Amino acid sequence: MPRGAMIYHCIGIGVGPSNLSLASLLYPYKGVNCVFVDRKPEFAWHDGMYFPGATLQVALFKDLVTLSDPTNPFSFISYLFSEGKIHHFLNAQFDAVPRREFRNYLKWASDLNENVHFGEEVIEIRFDGHFVVETEKRTIRAENIAVGVGTEAHVPSFARKHIGPTQFHVSEYGLRANSLKGKRVAIVGGGQSGAEAFLDTISCDNDLLPKQVTWISRRENFFPLDDSPFVNDYFMPCFSEYFFDKDANFKKAFLERNILASDGISEKTIRDIYQRLYTLRFVEDRGDMPVMMPGRTVDQVRHDGRQWELAVTHHAAGSEEKPVYADIVIWATGFRGHSMPFLAPLAPRLEYEDVEVRIDSNFAAVWDGPADRRIFMLNAARQQRGLAEPNLSLIAWRSQCVIDAMLSGGGGARAAQKRSFVTWQPSHAWSEQQHRAG
Ligand SMILES: Cc1cc2nc3c(=O)[nH]c(=O)nc-3n(C[C@H](O)[C@H](O)[C@H](O)COP(=O)(O)OP(=O)(O)OC[C@H]3O[C@@H](n4cnc5c(N)ncnc54)[C@H](O)[C@@H]3O)c2cc1C
Incomplete structure (x- = not known):
């Protein structure tokens, strides 16, 4: 030294x-x-x-x-x-x-x-x-x-080789999603980031709207963040200390059971989305342009020379659906350490x-x-x-x-x-x- x-x-x-x-x-x-x-x-x-x-x-x-x-x-x-x-x-x-x-x-x-x-x-x-x-x-x-x-942005391994201007993680939304007019957009991931991206893509002036927006989530529905007082106890020091002492199996199961205490969608965002959907369909008569697909997993993505093709499994049916086709794919699939x-x-x-x-x-x-x-x-x-x-x-x-x-x-x-x-x-x-x- x-x-x-x-x-x-x-x-x-x-x-x-x-x-x-x-x-x-x-x-x-x-x-x-x-x-x-x-x-x-x-x-x-x-x-x-x-x-x-x-x-x-x-x-x-x-x-x-x-x-x-x-x-x-x-x-x-x-x-x-x-x-x-x-x-x-x-x-x-x-x-x-x-x-x-x-x-x-x-x-x-x-x-x-x-x-x-x-x-x-x-x-x-x-x-x-x-x-x-x-x-x-x-x-x-x-x-x-x-x-x-x-943390850093997480994208499923099968999609990583495709990351670029037309397929990107939601953390790059501000940089890459500036012109979606007339395009078909697929957003994958049903947490807060996916919800914010979905709301943004369907909220622009009508003449700038994408041709279609499809929002796919593994979860069974577009669930809210649980922000109620006793759930917020999980975010107090005493709970952190209590949790720390427990065994690894309990902790793992607890984190899975209580995921919506941290990773749900804020109620305001959910309401804004619902009101925008109502306006698009019933007030502005835009047909049913946005497609919301919960309870599905995207298993694969490939480019067929013209467009992205997403292979999607419907959980309740237990089988693959028709593929989702898109010009732009946005992965709102979270962050990892x-x-x-x-x-x-x-x-x-x-x-x-x-x-x-x-x-x-x-x-x-x-x-x-x-x-x-x-x-x-x-x-x-x-x-x-x-x-x-x-x-x-x-x-x-x-x-x-x-x-x-x-x-x-x-x-x-x-x-x-x-x-x-x-x-x-x-x-x-x-x-x-x-x-x-x-
Ligand atoms: C869009 C978004 C909104 C969020 N909003 C909220 C919220 O409202 N409330 C909430 O509680 N949480 C929120 N979160 C959770 C979020 O993880 C935390 O808010 C916070 O960013 C975590 O802080 P951090 O310092 O641990 O990590 P980070 O904010 O990720 O910072 C880590 C830093 O380490 C640096 N770094 C990495 N490697 C090196 C290296 N080798 N050498 C030097 N520097 C390095 C990086 O450049 C980075 O600046 C949000 C997350 C996202 C994605």
């Missing part, structure tokens, strides 16, 4: 909301040196997916910091205030924060924080008593690292749970290195931590757990809030807790 080289307390890899939350909550700790790097040239957050009317799917208090430290200067309310628009925001009476406005807030927070750097991809991380992080530009060293590289090639030198030293790196109760990877050298994994353990892991709801709390572990061994964030109205734990564990709490 070069003499006098700076050793950071923490290096963050990736600057999406997860690590930006950590960077923001660490900011007031003046004695703590940290740096966060992202490979993107500047801050961006799902920039291909700013559909008109798209909003945040969580409450505005679920920003980078508020649910852990309401006094932190990087809150959404601080953003509104410092930009001189807090009164206007209140008067606007948004039902939910516009997605693009939340993105502007995140960018504001990243611009203000001099510990955050863009245009710097992390290539490799080694360990020699400290973590040695090789970026495109420099070598930096730290006692701890926080991996927050998020981002690959982490930079961890390769450390990979044999980590423990795994299925495809995830196993984490401890402080979100640190379980590994064979020293206990005071930690690899925090943010938004990389949905199977272990539950539905809230890829969501914004617990990012501030999770960051505080990381800070507590890094600076004092852990515990602070956990003590802060009163327990849920719901008794998730079995009664013996619950009465022990009550007994301890006096």
Whole structure:
């Protein structure tokens, strides 16, 4: 190690909301040196997916910091205030924060924080008593690292070789779907992104409408996101802790059963779609142009020289239907954990749970290195931590757990809030807790 080289307390890899939350909550700790790097040239957050009317799917208090430290200067309310628009925001009476406005807030927070750097991809991380992080530009060293590289677009394997201008993932919608007039469009995937793409394609002025839009979903219907209060308990710290202790089989089945708590379509989007369908068919007399096909799987796609041909299985019939023909295919088939090639030198030293790196109760990877050298994994353990892991709801709390572990061994964030109205734990564990709490 070069003499006098700076050793950071923490290096963050990736600057999406997860690590930006950590960077923001660490900011007031003046004695703590940290740096966060992202490979993107500047801050961006799902920039291909700013559909008109798209909003945040969580409450505005679920920003980078508020649910852990309401006094932190990087809150959404601080953003509104410092930009001189807090009164206007209140008067606007948004039902939910516009997605693009939340993105502007995140960018504001990243611009203000001099510990955050863009245009710097992390290539490799080694360990020699400290973590040695090789970026495109420099070598930096730290006692701890926080991996927050998020997710990447997922397309079924049989379709990957066709990705291009006429067949693309919905994350590229803003870039590629600018002229659908007179075309036949197939959208595959029945979650929020598929719904937003479908609504957008059928909502333009009549003379710009596609010739046909077909929306195909595996789910039996176009189901809403369950945003009700007791379901929102899944997005509280106490539920995350409860879930973390359970066995892998329970967790897997729970995630499948409760998928609509995180991956359903917002009711507003569903209503907007239904009203637009009504208008097209009964008010503007456009026949039944959009075709909605739930309960189907697209098994294959090929180009017959003129058009895309999608092979579709109808679940209830148990057989293939007539193919769907399209000029443009949009895959709204979700996101998967981002690959982490930079961890390769450390990979044999980590423990795994299925495809995830196993984490401890402080979100640190379980590994064979020293206990005071930690690899925090943010938004990389949905199977272990539950539905809230890829969501914004617990990012501030999770960051505080990381800070507590890094600076004092852990515990602070956990003590802060009163327990849920719901008794998730079995009664013996619950009465022990009550007994301890006096
Ligand atoms: C359209 C859309 C809307 C959403 N809306 C909501 C919502 O309303 N509410 C909600 O709770 N959740 C929402 N989500 C879920 C979403 O996953 C989270 O909001 C959030 O983006 C997760 O943040 P993250 O920091 O973990 O990952 P990301 O936002 O994916 O950020 C990861 C960052 O890591 C960087 N990176 C990757 N590899 C490297 C490397 N080797 N070196 C350096 N940098 C690297 C990437 O460039 C990226 O900037 C939405 C998701 C989508 C797709």
